Amino acid sequence: MLFNSANYAIFLITALLLFWSSPRRIRVYVIVGLSFYFYMYSYPIYFFLLAILTLFNFAMGLEMSRRPQSARLYLTLALTLDLLSIAFYKYANFAAHTLQSMLGFVGVKTNFVVAEITLPLGISFFTFQMMSYIINTYRGERAEESFWNFAAYVSFFPHLAAGPILRPTTMLPQIKGEQHYDEEQVVRGMFLIAQGLIKKIAFADYLGSYVDKVYAAPADYHGLAALIAVYAYAFQIYFDFSGYTDIAIGCSKLLGFQIPINFDLPYISKSPREFWRRWHISLSSWLRDYLYISLGGNRKGRWRTHFNMMTTMVLGGLWHGANWTFVLWGTYHGILISAQRFLEEQFEFFRRLSAKKSAVLSALATVFTFHLVCLGWVLFRSKSISQAGTVLGNIFRAAFVWNSAQTPIVLMLALAVISHVMRSKWDMESWYVRMPAPVQAFGYACVTIVIYLFFTTEQRFIYFQF
Protein backbone atom coordinates (compact mmCIF):
# COMPACT_ATOMS: atom_id res chain seq x y z
CA MET A 1 0.00 0.00 0.00
CA LEU A 2 1.60 3.24 -1.10
CA PHE A 3 1.49 6.27 1.20
CA ASN A 4 0.58 8.43 -1.80
CA SER A 5 -2.55 6.42 -2.64
CA ALA A 6 -6.24 6.85 -1.86
CA ASN A 7 -6.23 3.35 -0.34
CA TYR A 8 -3.67 4.42 2.24
CA ALA A 9 -5.83 7.43 3.15
CA ILE A 10 -8.76 5.07 3.79
CA PHE A 11 -6.50 2.73 5.76
CA LEU A 12 -5.10 5.57 7.88
CA ILE A 13 -8.58 6.89 8.77
CA THR A 14 -9.62 3.33 9.69
CA ALA A 15 -6.47 2.94 11.79
CA LEU A 16 -7.02 6.23 13.64
CA LEU A 17 -10.67 5.45 14.36
CA LEU A 18 -9.87 1.96 15.64
CA PHE A 19 -6.81 3.03 17.63
CA TRP A 20 -8.23 6.03 19.46
CA SER A 21 -11.64 4.39 20.08
CA SER A 22 -10.05 1.29 21.60
CA PRO A 23 -9.52 0.81 25.32
CA ARG A 24 -5.88 1.47 26.24
CA ARG A 25 -5.18 -2.12 27.21
CA ILE A 26 -5.98 -3.44 23.71
CA ARG A 27 -4.27 -0.70 21.68
CA VAL A 28 -1.15 -2.79 21.23
CA TYR A 29 -3.24 -5.57 19.60
CA VAL A 30 -4.87 -2.96 17.38
CA ILE A 31 -1.42 -1.74 16.28
CA VAL A 32 -0.24 -5.29 15.53
CA GLY A 33 -3.45 -6.15 13.67
CA LEU A 34 -3.32 -2.96 11.57
CA SER A 35 0.38 -3.47 10.82
CA PHE A 36 -0.07 -7.04 9.69
CA TYR A 37 -3.02 -5.99 7.53
CA PHE A 38 -0.87 -3.23 6.01
CA TYR A 39 1.88 -5.77 5.36
CA MET A 40 -0.51 -8.27 3.76
CA TYR A 41 -1.61 -5.65 1.30
CA SER A 42 1.40 -6.29 -0.95
CA TYR A 43 1.74 -10.10 -0.66
CA PRO A 44 -0.53 -11.81 1.90
CA ILE A 45 1.67 -14.92 1.96
CA TYR A 46 4.57 -12.98 3.47
CA PHE A 47 2.43 -12.50 6.58
CA PHE A 48 3.89 -15.85 7.67
CA LEU A 49 7.47 -14.72 7.08
CA LEU A 50 6.99 -11.61 9.21
CA ALA A 51 5.11 -13.57 11.88
CA ILE A 52 7.68 -16.40 12.07
CA LEU A 53 10.68 -14.06 12.19
CA THR A 54 9.01 -11.94 14.87
CA LEU A 55 8.14 -14.99 16.96
CA PHE A 56 11.60 -16.53 16.62
CA ASN A 57 13.48 -13.34 17.52
CA PHE A 58 11.15 -12.73 20.44
CA ALA A 59 11.74 -16.28 21.73
CA MET A 60 15.52 -15.98 21.32
CA GLY A 61 15.57 -12.67 23.18
CA LEU A 62 13.54 -14.13 26.01
CA GLU A 63 15.72 -17.26 26.23
CA MET A 64 18.81 -15.07 26.20
CA SER A 65 17.67 -13.20 29.29
CA ARG A 66 16.53 -16.40 31.04
CA ARG A 67 19.71 -18.39 30.30
CA PRO A 68 22.57 -15.86 30.09
CA GLN A 69 25.15 -18.67 29.99
CA SER A 70 23.81 -19.73 26.55
CA ALA A 71 23.25 -16.17 25.28
CA ARG A 72 25.87 -16.55 22.54
CA LEU A 73 24.06 -19.58 21.11
CA TYR A 74 20.71 -17.76 21.00
CA LEU A 75 22.35 -14.70 19.48
CA THR A 76 23.92 -16.85 16.75
CA LEU A 77 20.65 -18.66 16.04
CA ALA A 78 18.63 -15.45 15.78
CA LEU A 79 21.19 -13.59 13.65
CA THR A 80 21.60 -16.64 11.38
CA LEU A 81 17.87 -16.83 10.68
CA ASP A 82 17.60 -13.07 10.12
CA LEU A 83 20.58 -12.98 7.78
CA LEU A 84 19.48 -16.14 5.95
CA SER A 85 16.07 -14.58 5.31
CA ILE A 86 17.65 -11.48 3.75
CA ALA A 87 20.19 -13.59 1.88
CA PHE A 88 17.55 -15.88 0.41
CA TYR A 89 15.00 -13.28 -0.64
CA LYS A 90 17.40 -10.52 -1.60
CA TYR A 91 20.67 -12.03 -2.72
CA ALA A 92 19.95 -15.60 -3.95
CA ASN A 93 19.36 -14.48 -7.54
CA PHE A 94 22.32 -12.11 -7.46
CA ALA A 95 24.64 -14.84 -6.11
CA ALA A 96 23.41 -17.38 -8.66
CA HIS A 97 23.80 -14.96 -11.61
CA THR A 98 27.27 -13.95 -10.39
CA LEU A 99 28.31 -17.60 -10.02
CA GLN A 100 26.97 -18.36 -13.49
CA SER A 101 28.93 -15.44 -14.97
CA MET A 102 32.12 -16.43 -13.15
CA LEU A 103 31.87 -20.03 -14.29
CA GLY A 104 31.16 -18.82 -17.83
CA PHE A 105 34.26 -16.61 -17.65
CA VAL A 106 36.50 -19.63 -16.98
CA GLY A 107 34.78 -21.65 -19.70
CA VAL A 108 32.25 -23.65 -17.69
CA LYS A 109 28.81 -23.26 -19.19
CA THR A 110 25.98 -23.74 -16.73
CA ASN A 111 22.30 -23.59 -17.31
CA PHE A 112 20.75 -23.75 -13.88
CA VAL A 113 17.45 -22.00 -13.63
CA VAL A 114 17.16 -19.31 -10.99
CA ALA A 115 13.63 -18.87 -9.73
CA GLU A 116 12.46 -15.26 -9.65
CA ILE A 117 11.81 -14.52 -6.00
CA THR A 118 9.52 -11.64 -5.09
CA LEU A 119 11.16 -9.48 -2.47
CA PRO A 120 9.06 -9.24 0.71
CA LEU A 121 8.21 -5.63 1.48
CA GLY A 122 10.55 -3.96 3.96
CA ILE A 123 12.59 -7.11 4.71
CA SER A 124 15.85 -5.14 4.97
CA PHE A 125 14.29 -2.81 7.50
CA PHE A 126 12.43 -5.14 9.83
CA THR A 127 15.22 -7.75 9.95
CA PHE A 128 17.70 -5.00 10.91
CA GLN A 129 15.32 -3.92 13.67
CA MET A 130 15.09 -7.46 14.99
CA MET A 131 18.88 -7.78 14.81
CA SER A 132 19.35 -4.58 16.79
CA TYR A 133 16.95 -5.91 19.44
CA ILE A 134 18.77 -9.26 19.65
CA ILE A 135 22.24 -7.64 19.81
CA ASN A 136 21.07 -5.14 22.45
CA THR A 137 19.64 -7.99 24.54
CA TYR A 138 22.93 -9.86 24.17
CA ARG A 139 24.78 -6.73 25.29
CA GLY A 140 22.74 -6.71 28.50
CA GLU A 141 19.52 -4.86 27.81
CA ARG A 142 16.37 -6.32 29.31
CA ALA A 143 14.41 -8.58 26.93
CA GLU A 144 10.80 -7.68 26.14
CA GLU A 145 8.44 -10.07 27.91
CA SER A 146 5.29 -9.39 25.91
CA PHE A 147 5.13 -10.85 22.43
CA TRP A 148 2.57 -8.27 21.35
CA ASN A 149 4.75 -5.35 22.43
CA PHE A 150 7.64 -6.84 20.49
CA ALA A 151 5.44 -7.52 17.44
CA ALA A 152 4.22 -3.89 17.56
CA TYR A 153 7.83 -2.66 17.72
CA VAL A 154 8.85 -4.75 14.68
CA SER A 155 5.80 -4.25 12.51
CA PHE A 156 4.55 -0.73 13.41
CA PHE A 157 3.00 0.11 10.03
CA PRO A 158 4.19 3.71 9.43
CA HIS A 159 7.81 2.56 9.24
CA LEU A 160 7.35 -1.06 8.14
CA ALA A 161 7.89 -0.59 4.41
CA ALA A 162 10.98 1.62 4.31
CA GLY A 163 12.04 2.59 7.80
CA PRO A 164 13.34 4.51 9.65
CA ILE A 165 15.07 1.54 11.34
CA LEU A 166 13.90 2.00 14.91
CA ARG A 167 15.84 1.00 18.01
CA PRO A 168 14.08 -0.98 20.75
CA THR A 169 15.05 1.69 23.29
CA THR A 170 13.17 4.31 21.26
CA MET A 171 10.03 2.37 20.49
CA LEU A 172 9.35 -0.23 23.19
CA PRO A 173 8.92 2.26 26.07
CA GLN A 174 6.40 4.18 23.94
CA ILE A 175 4.46 1.01 23.10
CA LYS A 176 4.37 -0.03 26.76
CA GLY A 177 3.41 3.47 27.91
CA GLU A 178 0.18 5.32 27.29
CA GLN A 179 -0.47 7.25 24.12
CA HIS A 180 -2.14 10.57 24.78
CA TYR A 181 -4.07 12.58 22.25
CA ASP A 182 -2.09 15.81 21.88
CA GLU A 183 -3.43 18.47 19.55
CA GLU A 184 -0.01 19.96 18.86
CA GLN A 185 1.36 16.56 17.87
CA VAL A 186 -1.64 16.03 15.59
CA VAL A 187 -1.00 19.36 13.83
CA ARG A 188 2.70 18.51 13.52
CA GLY A 189 1.73 15.10 12.13
CA MET A 190 -0.61 16.64 9.56
CA PHE A 191 2.07 19.14 8.57
CA LEU A 192 4.62 16.36 8.05
CA ILE A 193 2.18 14.26 6.01
CA ALA A 194 1.41 17.27 3.79
CA GLN A 195 5.12 18.06 3.45
CA GLY A 196 5.90 14.43 2.61
CA LEU A 197 3.22 14.32 -0.08
CA ILE A 198 4.52 17.55 -1.64
CA LYS A 199 8.08 16.20 -1.59
CA LYS A 200 6.99 12.94 -3.20
CA ILE A 201 4.40 14.06 -5.73
CA ALA A 202 5.49 17.59 -6.68
CA PHE A 203 9.27 17.16 -6.49
CA ALA A 204 10.38 13.51 -6.59
CA ASP A 205 7.89 12.21 -9.16
CA TYR A 206 8.22 15.28 -11.37
CA LEU A 207 12.03 15.14 -11.42
CA GLY A 208 11.81 11.35 -11.73
CA SER A 209 9.88 11.58 -15.00
CA TYR A 210 12.90 13.35 -16.56
CA VAL A 211 15.47 11.08 -14.92
CA ASP A 212 13.66 7.96 -16.14
CA LYS A 213 13.74 9.25 -19.72
CA VAL A 214 17.49 9.90 -19.57
CA TYR A 215 18.38 6.57 -17.95
CA ALA A 216 16.11 4.68 -20.38
CA ALA A 217 18.23 5.90 -23.31
CA PRO A 218 21.43 7.41 -21.87
CA ALA A 219 23.16 7.46 -25.25
CA ASP A 220 20.64 10.07 -26.50
CA TYR A 221 21.36 12.67 -23.81
CA HIS A 222 24.57 14.68 -23.89
CA GLY A 223 26.09 17.70 -22.23
CA LEU A 224 23.70 19.79 -20.18
CA ALA A 225 20.82 17.31 -20.62
CA ALA A 226 22.86 14.53 -18.97
CA LEU A 227 24.18 16.85 -16.25
CA ILE A 228 20.65 17.99 -15.37
CA ALA A 229 19.62 14.33 -15.05
CA VAL A 230 22.44 13.77 -12.54
CA TYR A 231 21.34 16.73 -10.40
CA ALA A 232 17.66 15.80 -10.84
CA TYR A 233 18.26 12.28 -9.52
CA ALA A 234 20.14 13.61 -6.48
CA PHE A 235 17.06 15.63 -5.51
CA GLN A 236 14.58 12.97 -6.66
CA ILE A 237 16.00 10.34 -4.31
CA TYR A 238 16.24 12.83 -1.45
CA PHE A 239 12.67 14.08 -1.82
CA ASP A 240 11.35 10.58 -2.43
CA PHE A 241 12.91 9.00 0.65
CA SER A 242 12.64 11.97 2.98
CA GLY A 243 9.04 12.47 1.79
CA TYR A 244 8.29 8.87 2.75
CA THR A 245 9.95 9.41 6.13
CA ASP A 246 7.99 12.62 6.75
CA ILE A 247 4.72 10.76 6.10
CA ALA A 248 5.87 7.89 8.37
CA ILE A 249 6.75 10.31 11.19
CA GLY A 250 3.52 12.24 10.63
CA CYS A 251 1.34 9.12 10.79
CA SER A 252 3.16 8.02 13.95
CA LYS A 253 2.45 11.39 15.56
CA LEU A 254 -1.26 11.00 14.74
CA LEU A 255 -1.15 7.72 16.68
CA GLY A 256 0.73 9.31 19.58
CA PHE A 257 4.18 7.87 18.80
CA GLN A 258 7.44 9.73 18.23
CA ILE A 259 9.81 8.46 15.54
CA PRO A 260 13.25 10.06 15.21
CA ILE A 261 14.20 11.95 12.05
CA ASN A 262 15.99 10.12 9.25
CA PHE A 263 17.28 13.09 7.25
CA ASP A 264 18.85 16.35 8.35
CA LEU A 265 19.33 18.41 5.17
CA PRO A 266 22.05 16.12 3.75
CA TYR A 267 23.00 18.36 0.82
CA ILE A 268 24.31 21.14 3.05
CA SER A 269 27.04 18.74 4.29
CA LYS A 270 30.58 20.01 4.06
CA SER A 271 32.25 16.60 3.92
CA PRO A 272 31.39 12.98 3.04
CA ARG A 273 31.44 12.02 6.73
CA GLU A 274 28.99 14.80 7.55
CA PHE A 275 26.81 13.65 4.66
CA TRP A 276 26.47 10.22 6.28
CA ARG A 277 25.53 11.86 9.57
CA ARG A 278 22.67 13.60 7.77
CA TRP A 279 21.54 11.01 5.18
CA HIS A 280 19.45 7.95 6.18
CA ILE A 281 20.50 8.54 9.79
CA SER A 282 18.81 5.39 11.11
CA LEU A 283 20.78 3.13 8.72
CA SER A 284 24.14 4.89 9.08
CA SER A 285 23.87 4.87 12.89
CA TRP A 286 22.83 1.18 12.76
CA LEU A 287 25.87 0.34 10.64
CA ARG A 288 28.10 2.34 12.98
CA ASP A 289 26.76 0.79 16.21
CA TYR A 290 26.36 -2.82 15.13
CA LEU A 291 28.89 -3.32 12.33
CA TYR A 292 31.69 -0.73 12.50
CA ILE A 293 32.02 -0.87 16.29
CA SER A 294 31.65 -4.68 16.31
CA LEU A 295 34.53 -4.88 13.80
CA GLY A 296 36.69 -2.90 16.24
CA GLY A 297 35.87 0.65 15.12
CA ASN A 298 38.89 2.91 15.50
CA ARG A 299 40.31 1.01 18.48
CA LYS A 300 42.59 -1.37 16.58
CA GLY A 301 45.04 0.90 14.85
CA ARG A 302 45.07 3.24 11.91
CA TRP A 303 44.90 0.82 9.00
CA ARG A 304 42.35 -1.41 10.68
CA THR A 305 40.14 1.66 11.13
CA HIS A 306 40.28 2.34 7.38
CA PHE A 307 39.55 -1.33 6.68
CA ASN A 308 36.57 -1.25 9.06
CA MET A 309 35.21 1.89 7.42
CA MET A 310 35.53 0.36 3.96
CA THR A 311 33.88 -2.92 5.04
CA THR A 312 31.01 -1.04 6.69
CA MET A 313 30.35 1.10 3.63
CA VAL A 314 30.64 -1.79 1.15
CA LEU A 315 28.14 -3.84 3.18
CA GLY A 316 25.99 -0.72 3.53
CA GLY A 317 26.01 -0.44 -0.26
CA LEU A 318 25.11 -4.10 -0.67
CA TRP A 319 22.27 -3.65 1.83
CA HIS A 320 20.60 -1.35 -0.70
CA GLY A 321 20.30 -3.99 -3.37
CA ALA A 322 21.67 -7.05 -5.04
CA ASN A 323 23.63 -5.45 -7.84
CA TRP A 324 27.29 -4.65 -8.44
CA THR A 325 26.39 -0.98 -8.88
CA PHE A 326 25.35 -0.84 -5.19
CA VAL A 327 28.58 -2.58 -4.14
CA LEU A 328 30.54 -0.03 -6.15
CA TRP A 329 28.48 2.82 -4.71
CA GLY A 330 29.24 1.61 -1.17
CA THR A 331 32.93 1.20 -2.02
CA TYR A 332 32.99 4.71 -3.49
CA HIS A 333 31.58 6.21 -0.28
CA GLY A 334 33.96 4.05 1.76
CA ILE A 335 36.88 5.52 -0.20
CA LEU A 336 35.54 9.06 0.30
CA ILE A 337 35.19 8.67 4.07
CA SER A 338 38.49 6.86 4.36
CA ALA A 339 40.24 9.51 2.25
CA GLN A 340 38.78 12.28 4.40
CA ARG A 341 40.08 10.61 7.55
CA PHE A 342 43.48 10.01 5.93
CA LEU A 343 43.79 13.64 4.83
CA GLU A 344 42.78 14.88 8.29
CA GLU A 345 45.36 12.58 9.87
CA GLN A 346 48.14 13.66 7.55
CA PHE A 347 47.61 17.35 6.94
CA GLU A 348 47.02 20.12 9.45
CA PHE A 349 45.11 22.12 6.80
CA PHE A 350 42.33 19.51 6.49
CA ARG A 351 42.14 19.09 10.27
CA ARG A 352 41.49 22.79 10.68
CA LEU A 353 39.15 23.03 7.71
CA SER A 354 36.09 21.74 9.55
CA ALA A 355 36.70 24.19 12.42
CA LYS A 356 37.05 27.22 10.13
CA LYS A 357 34.04 29.48 9.98
CA SER A 358 34.73 31.12 6.64
CA ALA A 359 31.51 31.41 4.61
CA VAL A 360 33.35 31.09 1.30
CA LEU A 361 35.18 27.93 2.39
CA SER A 362 31.96 26.46 3.79
CA ALA A 363 30.10 27.14 0.54
CA LEU A 364 32.92 25.65 -1.52
CA ALA A 365 33.06 22.56 0.70
CA THR A 366 29.28 22.14 0.45
CA VAL A 367 29.29 22.41 -3.36
CA PHE A 368 32.26 20.04 -3.64
CA THR A 369 30.66 17.44 -1.31
CA PHE A 370 27.36 17.71 -3.19
CA HIS A 371 29.11 16.91 -6.47
CA LEU A 372 30.95 13.97 -4.92
CA VAL A 373 27.62 12.63 -3.70
CA CYS A 374 26.01 13.21 -7.13
CA LEU A 375 28.75 11.12 -8.72
CA GLY A 376 27.81 8.29 -6.38
CA TRP A 377 24.11 8.66 -7.24
CA VAL A 378 24.91 7.93 -10.90
CA LEU A 379 26.19 4.50 -9.84
CA PHE A 380 23.20 4.07 -7.54
CA ARG A 381 20.64 4.85 -10.26
CA SER A 382 22.27 2.93 -13.10
CA LYS A 383 21.28 -0.62 -13.92
CA SER A 384 24.86 -1.51 -14.78
CA ILE A 385 28.33 -0.07 -14.44
CA SER A 386 28.51 0.52 -18.19
CA GLN A 387 25.29 2.57 -18.06
CA ALA A 388 26.81 4.72 -15.31
CA GLY A 389 29.87 5.18 -17.52
CA THR A 390 27.68 6.25 -20.46
CA VAL A 391 25.76 8.83 -18.39
CA LEU A 392 28.93 10.33 -16.90
CA GLY A 393 30.87 10.20 -20.18
CA ASN A 394 28.04 11.89 -22.11
CA ILE A 395 28.18 14.97 -19.86
CA PHE A 396 31.52 15.88 -21.45
CA ARG A 397 30.79 14.56 -24.93
CA ALA A 398 28.86 17.59 -26.18
CA ALA A 399 28.68 21.32 -25.68
CA PHE A 400 26.33 22.65 -22.99
CA VAL A 401 23.40 23.79 -25.14
CA TRP A 402 20.27 25.15 -23.49
CA ASN A 403 17.07 23.44 -24.53
CA SER A 404 13.75 25.09 -23.64
CA ALA A 405 12.31 21.66 -22.71
CA GLN A 406 14.75 21.61 -19.80
CA THR A 407 13.48 24.88 -18.31
CA PRO A 408 10.77 23.39 -16.03
CA ILE A 409 13.21 20.78 -14.68
CA VAL A 410 15.85 23.44 -14.00
CA LEU A 411 13.23 25.65 -12.28
CA MET A 412 12.19 22.71 -10.15
CA LEU A 413 15.83 22.04 -9.26
CA ALA A 414 16.26 25.69 -8.30
CA LEU A 415 13.17 25.44 -6.10
CA ALA A 416 14.59 22.27 -4.54
CA VAL A 417 17.88 24.02 -3.72
CA ILE A 418 16.07 27.07 -2.30
CA SER A 419 13.81 24.90 -0.14
CA HIS A 420 16.85 22.97 1.09
CA VAL A 421 18.74 26.13 2.06
CA MET A 422 15.62 27.73 3.54
CA ARG A 423 14.93 24.74 5.78
CA SER A 424 18.38 25.12 7.29
CA LYS A 425 17.49 28.65 8.42
CA TRP A 426 13.77 28.38 9.18
CA ASP A 427 11.88 25.83 11.30
CA MET A 428 8.70 25.89 9.23
CA GLU A 429 7.04 23.09 11.22
CA SER A 430 7.15 25.00 14.53
CA TRP A 431 6.02 28.18 12.77
CA TYR A 432 3.05 26.37 11.17
CA VAL A 433 1.96 24.82 14.49
CA ARG A 434 1.68 28.29 16.04
CA MET A 435 -0.51 29.62 13.21
CA PRO A 436 -4.29 30.04 13.75
CA ALA A 437 -6.57 27.31 12.41
CA PRO A 438 -7.77 29.26 9.30
CA VAL A 439 -4.14 29.75 8.17
CA GLN A 440 -3.47 26.05 8.69
CA ALA A 441 -6.62 25.19 6.71
CA PHE A 442 -5.43 27.49 3.91
CA GLY A 443 -2.10 25.62 3.95
CA TYR A 444 -3.85 22.24 3.56
CA ALA A 445 -5.95 23.65 0.72
CA CYS A 446 -2.79 24.82 -1.07
CA VAL A 447 -1.19 21.41 -0.59
CA THR A 448 -4.28 19.69 -2.00
CA ILE A 449 -4.18 21.93 -5.08
CA VAL A 450 -0.45 21.30 -5.63
CA ILE A 451 -0.96 17.54 -5.29
CA TYR A 452 -3.91 17.69 -7.69
CA LEU A 453 -1.82 19.60 -10.25
CA PHE A 454 1.22 17.32 -10.07
CA PHE A 455 -0.36 13.94 -9.45
CA THR A 456 -0.28 11.64 -12.45
CA THR A 457 -0.12 8.06 -11.25
CA GLU A 458 0.79 6.41 -7.95
CA GLN A 459 4.58 6.10 -8.16
CA ARG A 460 6.36 3.64 -5.90
CA PHE A 461 8.83 5.02 -3.38
CA ILE A 462 12.41 4.26 -4.45
CA TYR A 463 13.35 2.69 -1.10
CA PHE A 464 10.42 0.23 -1.24
CA GLN A 465 12.61 -1.97 -3.48
CA PHE A 466 15.21 -2.33 -0.72
Add this chain to the structure above:
Amino acid sequence: MSVVRLVLKLIVGLIYAVLAAILLYFPFAQILAYVARETRLFQFQQTLQVEDSLLPCLGLAVIYFVVSVIRRMLEPAADVLGENSKNQSDDSK
Protein backbone atom coordinates in the same frame (compact mmCIF):
# COMPACT_ATOMS: atom_id res chain seq x y z
CA MET B 1 -30.28 0.47 30.19
CA SER B 2 -28.39 -2.72 30.92
CA VAL B 3 -29.84 -4.24 27.72
CA VAL B 4 -28.49 -1.29 25.71
CA ARG B 5 -25.06 -1.75 27.31
CA LEU B 6 -25.15 -5.46 26.54
CA VAL B 7 -26.09 -4.80 22.90
CA LEU B 8 -23.28 -2.24 22.54
CA LYS B 9 -20.80 -4.66 24.09
CA LEU B 10 -22.02 -7.36 21.72
CA ILE B 11 -21.51 -5.06 18.71
CA VAL B 12 -17.96 -4.28 19.86
CA GLY B 13 -17.26 -7.99 20.30
CA LEU B 14 -18.62 -8.74 16.84
CA ILE B 15 -16.46 -6.02 15.29
CA TYR B 16 -13.36 -7.51 16.93
CA ALA B 17 -14.33 -10.96 15.61
CA VAL B 18 -14.94 -9.74 12.05
CA LEU B 19 -11.70 -7.73 11.95
CA ALA B 20 -9.71 -10.71 13.26
CA ALA B 21 -11.36 -12.96 10.64
CA ILE B 22 -10.52 -10.48 7.86
CA LEU B 23 -6.93 -10.35 9.09
CA LEU B 24 -6.49 -14.10 9.10
CA TYR B 25 -8.48 -14.83 5.95
CA PHE B 26 -5.97 -13.53 3.39
CA PRO B 27 -2.78 -15.39 4.36
CA PHE B 28 -4.66 -18.63 5.00
CA ALA B 29 -6.58 -18.25 1.74
CA GLN B 30 -3.26 -17.99 -0.08
CA ILE B 31 -2.01 -21.15 1.62
CA LEU B 32 -5.22 -23.01 0.80
CA ALA B 33 -5.08 -21.83 -2.82
CA TYR B 34 -1.47 -23.00 -3.04
CA VAL B 35 -2.24 -26.43 -1.54
CA ALA B 36 -5.28 -26.80 -3.81
CA ARG B 37 -3.24 -25.87 -6.88
CA GLU B 38 -0.36 -28.20 -6.08
CA THR B 39 -2.24 -31.24 -4.82
CA ARG B 40 -5.32 -30.92 -7.07
CA LEU B 41 -7.28 -32.62 -4.30
CA PHE B 42 -9.80 -29.82 -4.06
CA GLN B 43 -10.58 -26.43 -5.56
CA PHE B 44 -10.34 -23.12 -3.75
CA GLN B 45 -11.44 -19.74 -5.01
CA GLN B 46 -10.46 -16.67 -2.98
CA THR B 47 -13.68 -14.65 -2.73
CA LEU B 48 -12.31 -11.42 -1.26
CA GLN B 49 -9.17 -9.53 -2.27
CA VAL B 50 -7.25 -7.44 0.27
CA GLU B 51 -8.08 -4.14 -1.44
CA ASP B 52 -11.80 -5.01 -1.46
CA SER B 53 -11.74 -5.28 2.32
CA LEU B 54 -10.58 -1.69 2.87
CA LEU B 55 -13.99 -0.01 2.71
CA PRO B 56 -15.80 -2.65 4.83
CA CYS B 57 -13.02 -2.20 7.42
CA LEU B 58 -13.53 1.57 7.34
CA GLY B 59 -17.27 1.01 7.80
CA LEU B 60 -16.60 -1.21 10.82
CA ALA B 61 -14.18 1.37 12.24
CA VAL B 62 -16.83 4.10 11.95
CA ILE B 63 -19.42 1.89 13.71
CA TYR B 64 -16.82 1.06 16.37
CA PHE B 65 -16.11 4.75 16.90
CA VAL B 66 -19.81 5.61 17.20
CA VAL B 67 -20.43 2.70 19.60
CA SER B 68 -17.42 3.75 21.70
CA VAL B 69 -18.75 7.33 21.92
CA ILE B 70 -22.20 6.08 22.99
CA ARG B 71 -20.65 3.72 25.55
CA ARG B 72 -18.63 6.59 27.00
CA MET B 73 -21.82 8.62 27.33
CA LEU B 74 -23.63 5.78 29.09
CA GLU B 75 -20.82 4.63 31.34
CA PRO B 76 -17.95 6.29 33.17
CA ALA B 77 -15.11 6.85 30.69
CA ALA B 78 -12.76 4.68 32.73
CA ASP B 79 -14.98 1.61 32.19
CA VAL B 80 -14.96 2.00 28.41
CA LEU B 81 -11.27 2.72 28.31
CA GLY B 82 -10.67 -0.42 30.35
CA GLU B 83 -9.06 1.35 33.26
CA ASN B 84 -11.46 0.17 35.96
CA SER B 85 -10.99 -3.47 35.09
CA LYS B 86 -7.22 -2.93 35.12
CA ASN B 87 -7.39 -1.24 38.52
CA GLN B 88 -9.60 -4.03 39.82
CA SER B 89 -7.23 -6.71 38.64
CA ASP B 90 -4.35 -4.77 40.18
CA ASP B 91 -6.26 -4.57 43.48
CA SER B 92 -6.98 -8.27 43.47
CA LYS B 93 -3.23 -8.94 43.37
